[in-house]
Amino acid sequence: MMLHKLISEGAVTDRSPWADGLSRRRFLQAGAAAGGGLMLSLNLPFASGDAQAADAEGFAPNAFIHIPGDGQIVLTMPYVEMGQGTYTAIPMLIAEELEVDLSEVRLEHAPPNEKLYGNPALGGIQATGNSNAIRAAWQPMREAGATARTMLVQAAAKRWNVDPASCSAQGGEVVHAPTGRRASYGDLAADAARIPVPAPETVALKRPEEFRLIGTPAKRLDAPAKVNGTAVYGIDARPPGVKIATLAQSPVFGGRVKSVDDAAAKAVKGVRQIVRLDDAVAVVADHMGAAKKGLEALAIEWDDGPHAKLGTDAIVGELERATLNAGPVAENIGDVDAALSGAATKVEAIYQVPFLAHAAMEPMNCTVHVRKDGCEIWVGSQVLARAQAAAAEAAGLPLDKVVVHNHLIGGGFGRRLEVDGVTRAVEIAKHVDGPVKVVWTREEDIQHDMYRPYFFDRISAGLDSKGKPIAWNHRFAGSSIIARWLPPAFNNGLDPDTTDGAINLAYGLANTHVEYLQVEPAGIPTAFWRSVGPSHNVFVTESFMDELAAAARHDPVAYRLALLDNAPRAKAVLELAAEKAGWGQPLPERVGRGVSLQFVFATYMAQIAEVEVSKDGTVHVRRVVCAVDCGTAVNPDTVRAQIQGAIMFGITASLYGEISLKDGRVEQSNFDTYQILRMNEAPAVEVHIVGSTEPPGGMGEAGTSAIVPAVTNAIFAATGIRLRKLPIDTEQLKSA
């Protein structure tokens, strides 16, 4: 399959031919395509698999499968590729049911259009995130493929005047075995388009044992262009005549430009223009080298505004105070107070996780050409329609005058679910005659990110005389991204993301009480970050479960297993990870094993980390064993790759990740002060996938949240020191 050049408009031709005549299956329709051939349009339902797609407003397709006369299969879909393998896994679903090779499916990128491509699992926003692309696509994409196959078989049977049951689909053809007749899909597509859509009950999906593609490793379709330098990311866009701009934004969030002396900057060879905004200054030049020199030559005086003195400590204090009061109840099972009062042992702790930057390898950038009558932008975005809307608003143009060219994304992790960069670039481009590519320096990227929120947690538990937890009480405070990003999903002070990993634990706990207090600290913007909820909550809950095991003087794995009688899938991954890791086998001095278990993104995962703590406090993660039950592993090689990578992402957060404020300014700036795990620190990783025919779970984020407590629990095993605040403080480990 070739990755078609990403397009901005016109990926889908006139949809009117099948807008009428609703089939009984309201999330799938088929008919003649305007350009010829067979067109199937479908609506991707909620990730949970319920059929809310067919709502009162009727059929609203958001993905399209076109089989034109040349026999290719063209898929137009709303998800973007950020490295997570979506461009490979979703075409596999269609190719499986259509009985074609994966190479026969050609992918075209969806243009920005929330009505058409909104992701129902993300409240109708056209977004790729929350590890749900494969979950949302699993059922409808296969059904669409099977429906198309059924119609093509019927078309052939009609042509040959034979029983459809005597025909079969294979390799892009329909074959009538008794007579040896065969016809290609391309040849049959026009006939198939005239056949009524078959009733759902007459379309048989393949059984798992019949899968030829699903569950087998498939080569990534985007890989070849990424090893020879031809892959085009947003930062590589070069519309003719493009200038390059870089910028300095107010170092304090909410500050303003007081004065600018740009004489020296204008004298730099290649500098064309200085653009002054209320809260930022940009230098426009022939190339980034000149733009950076110009920026350094600017003398900018800032009015720091209301957050001039803000420091991290003040924010932590605000969060800590918030947790002294009761908050909205996210989960309440049984009677925690009564159980606590009857407990033989009580354990309590405070946990904290820091602000984190995304630090995607592709720095923030957006290329914009503002004209009087329209605006074009070139960007890599996880939220195409929002990018278009942000550009329209900043440019003061109607939505339909904004053309968005989406690109490959050099790392998303949640950063490109935000459109602040688009807005900023358009603000600058409005002052520039011709196209301009606005590129953030790494320092600007780190210091003007939207950060994973800081969370402050109080957690306590009661154990019975045998050490079993009989009460679990957890209260935490921090920012809700959903409240800003998707307000309808924030209800009664709660949202499904921020509490994910803190509630619905796999363990059978009889009495639990979980409260969340939304606190939005002023002076620092927050955003999604390879999830938000699990990246915070799993660290807290799995560290605390380890504390309970220690308080009960039980083995951490055995202690957890004893709580999993009603969670067989969770129990199975934990047992598998323990077995493969050699849990219980002796280790050298200063080396420990730590375990974690989680159920998030509809995926069960256990990890065991083997960690060495040097006498100087240095932590080295030597080996990680992960067992995962993600339901059907559509592309198992991608599942492995996502877990391997997510583990590195999580170790980075454990060891190094911290954004702090002093005098309102982010103290970190580049990879020397915001460190990322490197090759010489990378552990060996083993991934063991539990075979399953359940629907697929999400894989993009799960590996990150699971590794963090596995590492800190391993440090406890190696040193006896319990770390309750991230990142790991090596000073604290020096004495160990």
Next chain:
Amino acid sequence: MALTIKVNGVDRAVDVEGDIPLLWVLRDVLGMTGTKFGCGAALCGACTVHIDGVATRSCITSIDSIGTSAITTIEAIGATAAGAEIQKAWLDREVVQCGYCQSGQIMSAAALIASNPHPTDADIDDAMSGNICRCGTYVRIREAIKQATQSNGQGG
């Protein structure tokens, strides 16, 4: 004043100040966008190119420091034996995720195996630790380098 540099075997005249880093000349002046910007301070390796076969961070290499040395970028590394081996191993091992850092990773790895056909794990750490991958593809990068060097051994 125009300077002439030799990129992938071709002399290119560019009119920029001598202290401009090679990275921007490649990307913005010559339009060769395979070489990536990551940090601008030789901290991440995304901008790695070869200068006379040596892996070099183009983001801190001023254009007037290169002289007549031969610059090789990701666009042409596949024409070298080591580069072709590395690219093949990268595909065989399915290394890439977002892919943004991989130009730099491949340039570092190609320079490694060209100068050291049988690198140890420690050699791989030394050669590759200057290249950050935020997607965390390190496990596969290591496997791919080993695969590429195994075929070195088999091929003599």
